[in-house]
Amino acid sequence: MQHRHGHTLTAFDQDLGELRGLIVDMGAFAEAAIEEAMRCLVERDTAAAVELIQADEQLDELEADAERRVIQLIALRAPMADDLREVVASLKIAGVVERIGDYAKNIARRVRRLEGDIEPLSLLPEMAKMASAMVHDVLQAFVERDPEAARRVCARDDALDDFYDSIFRTLLTFMMENPLNIGPSTTLLFVAKNLERIGDHATNIAEMVYYAATGERLAEPQQKGGDG
Amino acid sequence: MMPLVEPLNCEAPPSGTAKIDIRGLDFFYGKTQALKAVDLAMPAHAVTAIIGPSGCGKSTLLRAINRIYDLYPNQRATGQIVIDGKNVLSSSYSLSDLRRCVGMVFQKPTPFATTIRKNVAFALSYYDRLTKAELADRVEDALRQAALWDEVKDKLETSALALSGGQQQRLCIARTLAVQPGIILLDEPTSALDPISTAKIEELIHELKRRFTIVIVTHNMQQAARVSQRTAFFHLGDLVEVGDTAQIFTNPQVQRTQDYITGRYG
Numbered sequence: 001m002q003h004r005h006g007h008t009l010t011a012f013d014q015d016l017g018e019l020r021g022l023i024v025d026m027g028a029f030a031e032a033a034i035e036e037a038m039r040c041l042v043e044r045d046t047a048a049a050v051e052l053i054q055a056d057e058q059l060d061e062l063e064a065d066a067e068r069r070v071i072q073l074i075a076l077r078a079p080m081a082d083d084l085r086e087v088v089a090s091l092k093i094a095g096v097v098e099r100i101g102d103y104a105k106n107i108a109r110r111v112r113r114l115e116g117d118i119e120p121l122s123l124l125p126e127m128a129k130m131a132s133a134m135v136h137d138v139l140q141a142f143v144e145r146d147p148e149a150a151r152r153v154c155a156r157d158d159a160l161d162d163f164y165d166s167i168f169r170t171l172l173t174f175m176m177e178n179p180l181n182i183g184p185s186t187t188l189l190f191v192a193k194n195l196e197r198i199g200d201h202a203t204n205i206a207e208m209v210y211y212a213a214t215g216e217r218l219a220e221p222q223q224k225g226g227d228g
Numbered sequence: 229m230m231p232l233v234e235p236l237n238c239e240a241p242p243s244g245t246a247k248i249d250i251r252g253l254d255f256f257y258g259k260t261q262a263l264k265a266v267d268l269a270m271p272a273h274a275v276t277a278i279i280g281p282s283g284c285g286k287s288t289l290l291r292a293i294n295r296i297y298d299l300y301p302n303q304r305a306t307g308q309i310v311i312d313g314k315n316v317l318s319s320s321y322s323l324s325d326l327r328r329c330v331g332m333v334f335q336k337p338t339p340f341a342t343t344i345r346k347n348v349a350f351a352l353s354y355y356d357r358l359t360k361a362e363l364a365d366r367v368e369d370a371l372r373q374a375a376l377w378d379e380v381k382d383k384l385e386t387s388a389l390a391l392s393g394g395q396q397q398r399l400c401i402a403r404t405l406a407v408q409p410g411i412i413l414l415d416e417p418t419s420a421l422d423p424i425s426t427a428k429i430e431e432l433i434h435e436l437k438r439r440f441t442i443v444i445v446t447h448n449m450q451q452a453a454r455v456s457q458r459t460a461f462f463h464l465g466d467l468v469e470v471g472d473t474a475q476i477f478t479n480p481q482v483q484r485t486q487d488y489i490t491g492r493y494g
Contacts, residue, residue: 007491080489215479
């Protein structure tokens with residue numbers, strides 16, 4: 001259902017708008033963190049990686065702010081129907097975005113462990129782009145209360161899982177070719193796994209956005225791939 | 229698709245038998261139509277909340293159910309209101325039978341200017357031939373059911389007007405319960421009360437629904453959400469949507485309902 005007009009109480013619209021803005025800020029932060037972590041990894045920029053790890057605290061603070069606002073909104077505005085669903089979804093999405101930030105942080109932690117050149121590294125930025133685009137698009141769907149856009153993000157998770165599977169096989173082959181590849185390959189495997197998990201979390205957000213917008217649960221997509 | 233939210237407090241299944249079955253109800257004040265072809269079934273032993281903006285027909289619906297409008301020559305209802313299998317709008321249905329089975333509590337407490345005991349006993353002496361002892365029992369029963377007994381048992385012979393607003397409202401509920409109706413209509417029963425008194429009345433409603441079928445008209449949507457199992461939303465004389473209360477407040481199916489309950493109306 002679309003809204004023909006705002007709330008009679010405009011301060012309520014303002015509160016909801018600020019909460020939505022905060023969630024979007026968190027998403028942008030997480031998205032940038034994924035990209036920066038990958039840049040650090042590719043360029044072996046350990047100094048920047050350390051900064052990125054420390055910056056994750058800011059995302060935790062944004063999450064705490066979102067939680068505080070949600071509790072206040074429920075207490076003071078008593079939201080109903082789609083407003084209630086959106087406010088609850090915001091709280092859950094904030095938690096998930098914070099987890100996505102943690103995965104970016106995990107990737108940054110791997111930077112100093114990665115020694116020597118390893119060819120499959122060139123595959124990872126592409127995978128990271130897919131994952132961060134899912135995060136970007138699902139938050140866009142949230143802002144626009146667009147259930148169909150959320151559904152499309154869900155559908156993209158399969159491609160990310162396939163990407164992960166192919167990287168997994170590539171790295172396995174690498175490790176079998178030369179035992180010296182095992183260390184860096186394992187590091188890359190962790191990174192790929194983190195990116196794959198980010199996709200799963202974006203999918204979870206998409207389900208929340210879909211429910212907030214429609215009041216219906218999005219049918220669970222078939223579980224496939226992505227383990228290893 | 230699975231509903232995400234299950235009704236929280238449905239002791240009586242909403243799908244249970246309808247105590248009040250309204251079919252094709254039209255209501256007119258002179259030439260003005262206040263209710264338009266309303267079909268609404270209200271389940272037994274459950275609370276049905278009627279919500280909607282002023283002038284939507286909420287109170288008119290209660291007026292139709294207990295036929296208060298009979299007193300006014302320019303007001304008429306057509307269609308059917310079936311209670312326990314009988315159309316109470318039919319002229320052959322006696323008004324005193326209806327009064328007996330449908331009790332009503334109004335927005336402002338309306339105690340009679342007499343003692344607490346006489347307030348409750350008043351209607352009893354009208355309907356039943358009871359001995360003094362039986363009468364005393366029925367008064368006590370009604371006051372207990374209205375959760376007022378402990379507060380007034382030592383002052384039954386004092387004036388009802390000396391009670392607080394919340395106590396007066398519970399006294400009015402006791403007076404209604406005394407004649408043992410099957411249905412209780414509540415028209416904004418707490419709008420004149422403080423939050424504590426309101427909570428007591430709401431708790432009372434929760435208790436009473438085990439034995440009675442309750443219809444409550446309220447402007448306070450939180451109250452509708454708290455006390456009812458079914459909610460019906462009216463707008464400009466139309467029944468726009470009716471459903472389980474949890475569904476109406478989390479996932480209404482009609483745009484007008486959503487606009488109203490989220491505060492986007494108008």
